[in-house]
Amino acid sequence: MKVTNIRKTFGGVTALDGVNMEIDKGKMTMLIGPNGSGKTTLINVVSGFYKPDEGQVLFEGRDITGKAPNEVSRQGLIRTFQVPAPFIKLSVMENLLLASEGNPGESFLRAPLRSRWIKKESEIYNRAGRVLELLNLRLPDQLAGELSGGQLKLLEVGRALMTNARMVALDEPASGLNPTLAHKIFEHLDEIKRDFALTLLIIEHRLDIALQYVDYVYAMANGSVISHGKGEEVMNDPKVIEGYLGGTCT
């Protein structure tokens, strides 16, 4: 994925100020930066939830700038939300089944004809079972609204895996979890990245936990990329240190 010169303002606030980024296929790229530095906004722009004022988003060579969120998702780029957004009255299994693409039973004309979709539905069911195993989230019948915070984070990841996504942008998938669980999530993500050949873009605050898993790091502050490179390089960049400690940086 390639992001060129993205600008996004809200009234007087400049949330993204000319962001450039290149995310390599099949790699886990981490996006860091203090609160309010524009990380979530960037994901919102990339996934079609916000239209940028300027700039271009290329995904697999195709221009997806300004496309509707459901179109972006169908092109193979899925995002998760910083605050988990499950379908609360659907079971875990239903949350996963729903996330799958191209189910003929989702069309109004074919939905009443069970024979037209049962085959695909069985395949999806099968896949959902594997995703649950992989994530060690063995609660297919639990209502998503009754899950714990950590389980919800896993469900978000699980839903992304049910799609035919080739890239997943995860907004703080391990925030609010204790270090053991956060490590577990990253281990899962690392495994998934390899098994599904996924490109991952992950927003994370806790560098100490995440650094060992990621291939590349982008650091943002005040709506701009201030540094990027391999984990250690970025960590030792004085601008990043200042950005994290001082909170302001130009």
Next chain:
Amino acid sequence: MLDSTGLFVLNLLASLAPFLIVTVSLNLEYGYAGIPNFGKTLAVAGGAFVAGVIPGRFLAFLFGIGKNLSYIDDNKQIVSAINRQLVTDPVLSIGIIILTLIMAVLIGALLGLLIAYPVARLRTDYLGMTFLAFGQVILVIGNNFPPLVGGTLGVSVPDPFAFVSVYSIFDLLPGEMRNLFVITFMSIVALLVFLFARRLTRSPLGRVLRAIRDDENSALALGKDVQRNRIIIMIFSSAIAALAGALYAMYTANVFSTTYSRTTWTFWPWVMVILGGAANDLGIVSGTFIFVAVRQIISYYREFFEPILPFNIVWLDTLLLGLALLFILIYRPEGLIREKPIKTIKIESLSVEESKKASIKQTSGFREELKKIIETLLKLPKKKETEEI
């Protein structure tokens, strides 16, 4: 002649059937898709108006009746003349029933499309008010524009069910025969609508609708076309609500726009759905049944209740149902019967029937994978034992 029990049941069904169609329709919109349609009466009245406008004029033209009369001003005279001819022609009668219902469905779908327009553009709270206004507009038009359905005086609807009264079974009186037939017909239509909606919602589509209701952004992020699904549901549910209006108008053989008030065809269906349990088929059937039955019992035992009540009996049903609604909203907001996850595939049957069906054109590997999944799913530990993550 019908005995009192027979009459009671028949009257119960006469309200139950049209209201069930409307609650099924509202449940699709509100229960499944989360669209707060406070203008339910729009589509119901639309269907009834179709019955008031089209068949009478069509038959008058066909029979050459009332060429020098005004259809609205001389309505009683024209419709009686139509009925005298229609009663002798079962084939034409049935044709008229079918034609009226099809027209009602089409007009209902059109009205659904009309109100789907704001659905794509407004937030929930504004949407509710917009629907309310739409529902009001059609009644204002019905009341103040006599050429449509006779304004405040209403219009008679030719009775395409009258031909039944010439036959008699079980010593029923002609009027009873006719009512028995209409009510049975309405009940069958209601049952079919219910079953079809059930099929529709117990499918991957039903899941998508519930997901859109629970979290629109998540649904978008997962590639679901939220607006398109909402529009389709508005069109479909309005079409079936119009069916209820047309059936009810044909049953009562007249259309008064005041019959299709906001209270009766918007507020009551909402109470029924909330009482019974939104997004649960059994729930809305129970809600509709309880509501209709309570009202009918009170009206049947009027003489019994009247002396012991410290207030006018006309308030009793409103009071009871209002109280019931209050209790439900406070103590059981999901309704009497809660929404449950929908299993499109039964795990047990998956191993026997579905996997066979599903694997007809599949390689053997698929069946084995399925089996493995079933085994693991069946072996899953219970909620508490699972590792907390």
